[in-house]
Amino acid sequence: MIFNPKIYSLHLNDPCGRMSCGPGWGRERNASLRLPDLELWFVWKGHGWMKTQNREFTLLPGFCALMRPGGIYDAGHDESHPLGITYIHFDVHSCRTGKKITPTLSRQWPEFFEISDPDYFDTVTRRIVELFPIHPRLGEDILRGLLQDLLQRPVLGQHAAPAPAYGIAALTARIRSSSERLPTVAALATEMHMSAGHFSRLFKKTTGQSPLDFLVETRLARARHLLRETPLSIGEIAERLDYADVYFFSRQFKQKTGVSPLAYRRNG
Incomplete structure (x- = not known):
């Protein structure tokens, strides 16, 4: 209407x-x-x-x-x-x-x-x-x-x-638009008042991907933005995004995007 x-x-x-x-x-x-x-x-x-x-x-x-x-x-x-x-x-x-x-x-x-x-x-x-x-x-x-x-x-x-599904839609929209530290899957399940297993199943049914894949995707989207728009070093970006070390960040970035963070920055 x-x-x-x-x-x-x-x-x-x-x-x-x-x-x-x-x-x-x-x-x-x-x-x-x-x-x-x-x-x-x-x-x-x-x-x-x-x-x-x-x-x-x-x-x-x-x-x-x-x-x-x-x-x-x-x-x-x-x-x-x-x-x-x-x-x-x-x-x-x-x-x-x-x-x-x-x-x-x-x-x-x-x-x-x-x-x-x-x-x-x-x-x-x-x-x-x-x-x-x-x-x-x-x-x-x-x-x-x-x-x-x-x-x-x-x-x-x-x-x-249904209510849990719109709650998950709201959750993903909030995380994508926020610059705050990314939560864990367990923290998201607690926020939704669900067990981790039930939350993961409902999340995948609603979005088509697991909550872990969603968090990795969101983290890498932030990494691409920082590589394009800031002078931060690769190590500083890895630290800002809570990676254990720069090597794991570089490995995951290349695995998901096909290029290293440095190559992405040069060609971006």
């Missing part, structure tokens, strides 16, 4: 915010019963659950809900992996009449989405929250574009992957 900005306008409402949920946090039934408008609700970290009138979801980074009046959205989280959420309240108005049409229009929209690029979504929603108190009209313009994007994304429970 497409959001047509020529027909509909958006109005941001209080509250709009971003929070890391603390001990004892939960979204209780009254929060749903009192919801007067639309709430864009996005998970950017942690692990939790949500129960609606007839469905239950695992909450992982990349989960997004477009909550509407009349819906039920009970939620809680694992306090050892607390949720980080962004919430944006807004109404929809008719450009022709100026009247609020949130209840009528929202029933036509999906409620739950798979966000495979959570870093992008987190950045945009964070900016909307920052703009709300000082430049709300600009925040509404950005929300309008984000909503157009959101309504064309896979819907959870229909054509989207």
